Amino acid sequence: MSRPTFKRPLPWLIGLGIGGIVLIGGSLYAIFFSGPSFDIEALTVPATSEALTVRIEASGTAVPIRSVNISPKNAGIVQQLGVEQGAEVEAGQPLAQMDNAEIRAQGEQAVANLREAVASLDEGRARLALEVEQAAARVQQARAQLDAVEQRVPRDVEIARAEIIAAQERLERAEQRFQRYQLPNEAGAVSQNIFDEAAIELRAAETNLRQAIQTNLQRQGTARPEIQQAGFAWVEAQAALRQARSRQQNEVQRLEAVA
Template sequence: MQTTVSPKQENKQPKSFWTKPWFVVVLLVVLLGGGFIAFRVLASMNQSPTSLNDKTQLVESKSLDIKIKASGSVVPIETVNLSPKQAGKLVELLVEQGARVNQGQVIARMDNANLIPQLYQAQASAAASEANLAKLRNGNRPEDIAAAQARVESARGRVESARSRLALTNMKTSRFRGLQTEGAISSDRFDEVLTDDRSAQADLLTAQANLAEATRLLEETRNGSRVEDIAQAEAQLAQAIAGIRVIEVQIEDTIIRAPFAGIITQKYANAGAFVTPTTTASATNSSTSTSIVAIANGLEIIAKVPEVDISQIKIGQEVEIIADAFPSEVFKGKVRLIAPEAIIEQNVTSFQVRVTLETGKDKLQSGMNTDLRFIGQRINSALVVPTVAIVTQEGQTGLLIADEKGKSKFQPVTIGTTVDNQTQILSGAKVGDRVFVKLPETKTTP
């Protein structure tokens, strides 16, 4: 018998849970949540060691070369601004900027037209002094003696003539005195006779003096020149020669020469300019408006080393040099000089240290900025960690050290020297400790 199911009976059958939307949504949430948790657990198990290695590094024992850092600049070993000793007109300039010159090479010439006539005059004066000295040294010729003798005889004749005249005037004076007493002549006439007598006496005295002088000169002519006269003539000649030398030096000073071999770094004047001497002829920066040119020789580094590091700098110490213009190259040098006196700039005390270049002379140029690393003593078996691993907690310096579970623990340490990106650990850590170089995600254990 066939059973017929009515529509009313079909509606009374139980419905499945799969047909309910809310049940499907809940089931999907449960399944997805469980899968995500399982994935996180597996990922944590697989990536935990790798993640720890990325964030940590081991404490190592290695040799550490101490390096003292400082800044510096490239400067010439020798530099000088050339200027004339006396103000004047520059008539000739023989070099250009960048030219290489040798020691003693003529660089420029100043006007010396006013000195040439002075030189000729001094030379003529010296020639006259030399001739006079030769005459005194050679003595008098027979002709000179004969001339002196003739002058004596002439003087003697004038004396005799003066005596004869005086005798006549004496007799006339005596005779006219009697006539004047008798009143035969006037007083004026007697005064004329008396004046004539006195004139004759004066002429006799003059003639006698001339005779004495002529006689003395005759004796000197016969005996030759005196030692005093020769000495005086020698002094006059020496003075004349010195005058020549003074003018020659002045002329030589108008020729500007290179004091040493080097390069013309600056040119300050051209031919025709009026140039004056300068008191700053030698300067570090080689710049002055009164100079003709600036010349420099060689290159070295002047570094400014902080006061706290100067005790570690020694003469001959090796230096690594990095110029801003060549950041990828390391040049070599050695300490040549340590300044005995500190300089203070903006309340910072430092010492100038001069470094001789061993490499890079063909690349570095004056004025370039450089960073220097002075190579100090080597520390053997030093415990080192990356500098970024050093942290501070509650005022203490230390390291974040990973324990067996990978959690970080703060460990106070004593640090030493820092070289490049590594820092020496004096106490508080040991070789093999794993220190965090990146901040850990887990909470740090104190």
């Protein structure tokens, strides 16, 4: 049996490999360690602490944290806009001006209505005052006519006049009481029963005065139709005067409320 044989590498091949390794290593050393020298101090600066300013430039839309919708109290047309969107404003600064033509027209109409109401009030006062004055003049005229008629009666004229005057005084007191309770009753400050009693007393006093005139004229026996007629005319004139005064008071209150 034969043994296997091994060939030794040639010496020149080994030397060639070692030389290649040395050549490569020398080249690498020359590249990394034999380059040009640099000034390290010239290429470095000392480390210091400073604020870093960073500026970022970008485009976008600013969104407010809170937005408020502002609208006028009354709808209308914006005549002038004093600020632009996004502008800064101060408290109380006018932002816009509305077209106030309609509001101005309404104000002018209100002023005209007020003037008309005041004119109506003045006219009403003058007219009612004239009515009261005329009614008072008719009372005086009726009384003067009654006095003239009574002077023609030869007997018991003074007695009849005293009775009539007493009845007239009772009527005046009843009238004052009625007028004193009239306005408080309308305002609810006086009960209806008290006001009704005053009204009944007033009507009774008017009736008593008429009866006093008629009774005394009949009792005298010398009464003439003109005396009775003059007495009734006097009483009716007084009633008309009371109505004119009451109407004047109520109408003036109504006109003052409107004005």
